[in-house]
Amino acid sequence: MNREDLKFTLSVLRRSLDGDAFTHVVRHTPHADIADELEALPVADVAALLQTLQPADRTELFSHLPERLQDALLPALPRPVVVQLFETLPSDDRADLFNRLSEEAQAQLLPALAQVEREDILRLAAYPEGSVGSVVTSDYVAVTPDMTAQAALDLIRATAPDKETVYVIYVLNAERQLLGTLSLRELVLCPPDSRISDLMRKDPVFAKAEWPRAQAAELIRRYDLLALPVINGGNRMIGIVTVDDAMDIEKEQDATQLARFGGTAMMGGPDLDIRESSIGQMYKTRVFWLAILTFFGILTSTFVAGQEEILSEVIILAAFIAPIIDMGGNTGSQSATLVIRAMAIGDVKLKWRDIWFVVKREIPIALGLGVTIAILEAILAYFSKGVGFDVLMVVGLTMLIVTVLGGIIGALLPFAARRIGTDPATLSSPMITSIMDLLGVFIYFYIAYLFFGHLMG
Amino acid sequence: MNREDLKFTLSVLRRSLDGDAFTHVVRHTPHADIADELEALPVADVAALLQTLQPADRTELFSHLPERLQDALLPALPRPVVVQLFETLPSDDRADLFNRLSEEAQAQLLPALAQVEREDILRLAAYPEGSVGSVVTSDYVAVTPDMTAQAALDLIRATAPDKETVYVIYVLNAERQLLGTLSLRELVLCPPDSRISDLMRKDPVFAKAEWPRAQAAELIRRYDLLALPVINGGNRMIGIVTVDDAMDIEKEQDATQLARFGGTAMMGGPDLDIRESSIGQMYKTRVFWLAILTFFGILTSTFVAGQEEILSEVIILAAFIAPIIDMGGNTGSQSATLVIRAMAIGDVKLKWRDIWFVVKREIPIALGLGVTIAILEAILAYFSKGVGFDVLMVVGLTMLIVTVLGGIIGALLPFAARRIGTDPATLSSPMITSIMDLLGVFIYFYIAYLFFGHLMG
Numbered sequence: 025m026n027r028e029d030l031k032f033t034l035s036v037l038r039r040s041l042d043g044d045a046f047t048h049v050v051r052h053t054p055h056a057d058i059a060d061e062l063e064a065l066p067v068a069d070v071a072a073l074l075q076t077l078q079p080a081d082r083t084e085l086f087s088h089l090p091e092r093l094q095d096a097l098l099p100a101l102p103r104p105v106v107v108q109l110f111e112t113l114p115s116d117d118r119a120d121l122f123n124r125l126s127e128e129a130q131a132q133l134l135p136a137l138a139q140v141e142r143e144d145i146l147r148l149a150a151y152p153e154g155s156v157g158s159v160v161t162s163d164y165v166a167v168t169p170d171m172t173a174q175a176a177l178d179l180i181r182a183t184a185p186d187k188e189t190v191y192v193i194y195v196l197n198a199e200r201q202l203l204g205t206l207s208l209r210e211l212v213l214c215p216p217d218s219r220i221s222d223l224m225r226k227d228p229v230f231a232k233a234e235w236p237r238a239q240a241a242e243l244i245r246r247y248d249l250l251a252l253p254v255i256n257g258g259n260r261m262i263g264i265v266t267v268d269d270a271m272d273i274e275k276e277q278d279a280t281q282l283a284r285f286g287g288t289a290m291m292g293g294p295d296l297d298i299r300e301s302s303i304g305q306m307y308k309t310r311v312f313w314l315a316i317l318t319f320f321g322i323l324t325s326t327f328v329a330g331q332e333e334i335l336s337e338v339i340i341l342a343a344f345i346a347p348i349i350d351m352g353g354n355t356g357s358q359s360a361t362l363v364i365r366a367m368a369i370g371d372v373k374l375k376w377r378d379i380w381f382v383v384k385r386e387i388p389i390a391l392g393l394g395v396t397i398a399i400l401e402a403i404l405a406y407f408s409k410g411v412g413f414d415v416l417m418v419v420g421l422t423m424l425i426v427t428v429l430g431g432i433i434g435a436l437l438p439f440a441a442r443r444i445g446t447d448p449a450t451l452s453s454p455m456i457t458s459i460m461d462l463l464g465v466f467i468y469f470y471i472a473y474l475f476f477g478h479l480m481g
Numbered sequence: 482m483n484r485e486d487l488k489f490t491l492s493v494l495r496r497s498l499d500g501d502a503f504t505h506v507v508r509h510t511p512h513a514d515i516a517d518e519l520e521a522l523p524v525a526d527v528a529a530l531l532q533t534l535q536p537a538d539r540t541e542l543f544s545h546l547p548e549r550l551q552d553a554l555l556p557a558l559p560r561p562v563v564v565q566l567f568e569t570l571p572s573d574d575r576a577d578l579f580n581r582l583s584e585e586a587q588a589q590l591l592p593a594l595a596q597v598e599r600e601d602i603l604r605l606a607a608y609p610e611g612s613v614g615s616v617v618t619s620d621y622v623a624v625t626p627d628m629t630a631q632a633a634l635d636l637i638r639a640t641a642p643d644k645e646t647v648y649v650i651y652v653l654n655a656e657r658q659l660l661g662t663l664s665l666r667e668l669v670l671c672p673p674d675s676r677i678s679d680l681m682r683k684d685p686v687f688a689k690a691e692w693p694r695a696q697a698a699e700l701i702r703r704y705d706l707l708a709l710p711v712i713n714g715g716n717r718m719i720g721i722v723t724v725d726d727a728m729d730i731e732k733e734q735d736a737t738q739l740a741r742f743g744g745t746a747m748m749g750g751p752d753l754d755i756r757e758s759s760i761g762q763m764y765k766t767r768v769f770w771l772a773i774l775t776f777f778g779i780l781t782s783t784f785v786a787g788q789e790e791i792l793s794e795v796i797i798l799a800a801f802i803a804p805i806i807d808m809g810g811n812t813g814s815q816s817a818t819l820v821i822r823a824m825a826i827g828d829v830k831l832k833w834r835d836i837w838f839v840v841k842r843e844i845p846i847a848l849g850l851g852v853t854i855a856i857l858e859a860i861l862a863y864f865s866k867g868v869g870f871d872v873l874m875v876v877g878l879t880m881l882i883v884t885v886l887g888g889i890i891g892a893l894l895p896f897a898a899r900r901i902g903t904d905p906a907t908l909s910s911p912m913i914t915s916i917m918d919l920l921g922v923f924i925y926f927y928i929a930y931l932f933f934g935h936l937m938g
Contacts, residue, residue: 025684054686056703062565181670188664189650208665213638227482229511244733248725250707267724268705271731275702278735279825282906284738285819289813298823298839306842307849310815314854314884317811321804322861327864329800335792342799343786345920346806347778354744354774354914358767361743366755368736382755385763392764397771404779405743408854409786427771435738449739457811461803 025053027061034061038069043076050081054077055088063093071100083112092299095124107136110145114188116161121149123158148263156240159273160254160263163188166196169203169221173214180208189266193194195224202253204228230255233262238277244270248385258395281368284449285361287313313454320458323467324349331469339477340411341472344419346357348468351397352426352460359386360452363438367448374442382435390431398424415473422468429467430460482510491518495526498687500533507538512545517806520550528557540569549756553582562591567602571645575620575725580615605720615689616730617720620645623653626660626678627917637665637755646723649708652681657717659710661685690719701727721807738825739794741906742818744770753871770911778917781806781922788926794936798929799866801876805925807810808854809883809917811892817842817909820895824905839892845889855880873934879925886924887917 025033030053037046050058062070070093086094086109098106098121105379112117112132120189124143134142144162151157167176174213176193184190193211195204204224214223230253231240244252244267251264280295286295288309296309328335328345335341363382366372372382399422405411405419434456438448487510494503507515519527531539535635542822543551543566549608567575567590577588577600578875591599601619608614622644624633633650641647652661661681671680687710688697701709701724708721737752745753745766753766785802792798820839823829828895829839830875855877862868862876891913895905 054704146907184666184670202532213641245728247511271702271728274728274732274764276826278732279822281820282739282742283617283818285742286814288819295495298786298819299828303842303846306846310846311850311853314760314808314811314850315857316809318804318854318857318861321807322865324803325800326865328803334795335796335799340786340791342792342802345784345799345802346781346785346922347775349803350774350778350914350918351771352772357743358745362753362755365736365740369733385755386839389760393771395766396768397775400772400775404775408779408783457807460871461807465803475829
């Protein structure tokens with residue numbers, strides 16, 4: 025069914041509340057598409073539609089709805105339905121959902137759940153947001169090392185419906201410590217009486233529950249895993265992170281990197297989200313960076329104010345302050361973002377060899393850019409304002425030096441950020457602007473003095 | 482084995498060239514880690530080490546090496562080894578490797594390959610770089626709709642070693658057109674005599690070979706797929722894109738977004754890569770954006786040059802040009818990057834409803850920021866330079882207006898970029914700087930005239 029048909033069908037179904045028809049849609053249409061269309065409907069209609077479904081279909085669809093919609097639906101659904109959702113949702117989704125409830129709602133919900141579910145939720149929900157533990161699911165297949173391949177396959181057949189993935193099997197000892205992993209592929213291909221202990225891959229890649237969740241996503245990507253086992257302080261396995269969750273984590277992480285570069289990350293605080301962050305948080309984080317820029321800007325403007333003498337002699341110099349400081353910042357942004365990008369995909373690391381490689385490439389490019397821009401600016405300045413040759417020389421030389429310096433400093437800043445342990449994207453942009461402003465006006469007026477100093481005193 | 486041990490072991494092995502020991506390392510250590518350490522060794526040593534391995538282990542390890550190293554190794558390996566690599570590498574890796582060879586090397590290699598491999602390489606290598614076809618692997622499991630589940634499992638057991646993934650099975654008709662998909666999980670769980678045609682999921686999500694590869698990665702992420710089938714013009718299935726490749730594609734795509742924002746993307750051209758792009762390409766792409774900024778900058782400087790009169794009266798005004806244009810650009814970058822981030826993770830789309838939501842949030846925040854920054858600037862200006870009250874008013878009011886305008890315009894630019902079909906990150910940054918420069922000086926001198934106009938003429 026294409027999206028137009030789906031939209032139409034749902035608009036009909038929300039009035040007719042035909043359970044059979046909606047069930048058919050749910051079982052034959054990708055849930056991500058249904059979720060998109062449901063977002064546009066009134067919450068009460070979505071709640072009514074959900075209640076026309078069988079519990080299994082309802083839980084499956086609910087788990088694919090965006091968090092905003094899930095949160096809006098819970099108060100609109102009858103209590104038995106909410107309890108049933110919490111009992112059947114995948115364990116990572118329901119732990120998140122639980123954490124988003126108010127304390128009151130949490131207290132009301134817990135007694136209604138069976139003990140197994142209640143303990144599972146509380147255990148997973150205890151992990152701090154942003155940690156690996158917060159994205160873990162406890163629905164994984166565990167076998168013991170002495171089992172045969174056939175016994176393992178039988179276990180999988182019996183428990184598969186409740187498992188997030190059966191493609192990776194985890195071998196645990198009696199203390200639930202992780203001994204090794206095995207893939208379903210290997211299990212299917214080997215003789216049925218093989219021992220798990222002979223088949224399993226020892227020393228598996230793993231993550232600890234307290235690590236940042238982005239680290240789990242990176243491990244999954246680096247080692248091409250379908251799922252990553254997660255252990256707690258006692259080396260006991262608590263769950264897994266699956267590759268689809270890893271993709272979502274990385275998507276959000278990378279999208280955030282750009283926002284950080286634009287100056288919207290609190291050092292060591294949460295990143296801003298245009299929907300999720302409150303107006304207060306947005307204001308506080310953004311004013312922090314703008315205030316830093318204002319302070320640095322005062323240095324620049326104080327310096328320029330001190331150049332009153334030469335400015336009154338050659339007033340036209342004021343006109344070029346803007347293009348000059350712009351150029352330094354822009355060339356710096358270019359080289360900084362190129363380096364940050366290379367760091368993100370692992371092409372460049374914090375090593376002297378890589379720093380030298382980057383600088384060695386940047387110098388000729390920045391020189392070429394500087395010469396081109398200096399000449400271009402001089403030509404345009406001449407034809408637009410008919411300025412004198414000496415002013416052209418001052419502007420041109422400054423443009424050249426500022427462009428080259430901007431490129432090199434911009435290339436080095438991400439390394440400096442990594443060195444002091446900050447995220448390169450967060451540190452680079454405000455630093456580039458501030459540094460190149462100050463350097464720009466220093467160089468500009470110094471060169472201006474060389475040419476026009478004779479006019480004064 | 483931890484990384485220090487691995488590094489030490491490899492440094493020993495590269496001299497001893499002990500095949501058994503290296504084979505043991507290769508079979509018990511994640512290949513991504515071995516690849517990292519091999520990158521630091523001389524190419525001749527790596528070539529020698531590879532030749533101590535059995536063909537299967539060697540191919541497996543080679544496929545995990547970074548492209549740079551693969552390209553450097555090929556000339557250093559004996560021809561029979563190169564041919565054997567091309568015959569056994571996963572089909573997507575070898576198509577890429579082939580495309581990176583010189584035309585001469587390609588012509589020399591092809592006759593040495595068996596026909597099946599030669600045709601497979603040529604077919605996949607024909608797809609343009611950046612397309613879905615260029616990341617496709619032809620190693621997938623295909624069954625016919627009339628087969629039984631048992632027959633399908635037998636087929637998988639027989640052919641599994643050559644398949645990239647056996648977890649998703651593709652149901653094709655006699656013309657190799659895609660009828661449906663099935664997961665190994667479902668196959669293992671169902672009765673052995675079930676018909677494939679009854680079990681399969683019809684209308685599967687797919688991609689076409691000519692689509693941009695980022696679109697395939699997005700489909701995999703959106704629908705939580707392990708693999709995505711790819712069809713060609715005749716609706717025939719040509720291969721699959723697996724989730725691990727999708728993660729790598731998205732990583733590069735997102736890292737690139739930041740570089741575009743920094744002004745290093747040619748509209749409609751390839752993105753710059755600090756290692757891969759030539760110095761010429763880097764120069765050309767970057768000078769393009771800097772030149773655009775120079776042209777816009779001329780408008781700004783021409784305008785300021787025209788304000789000679791008021792500047793000679795109130796020379797101190799020149800000192801604040803820099804902070805004012807900075808603030809507009811920075812506030813704009815903040816809001817633009819927040820919107821771009823939200824667009825990237827799908828929280829905000831090109832709809833009036835979302836545009837209104839963003840602007841509605843930005844206005845109070847920008848106002849708050851503007852008032853704070855204006856007061857801060859005024860206070861700092863007073864204490865650092867002791868400027869008069871009227872100058873403080875001019876600077877303060879300008880800061881306020883510029884900050885508010887910067888925030889709102891910055892928030893709208895990504896929508897405008899989407900509207901005209903450009904990548905929001907590419908368009909926003911240079912536009913923000915240029916627009917806010919011009920607006921900034923317009924507003925500044927207009928307000929200056931309001932306060933100081935009486936001093937003139």
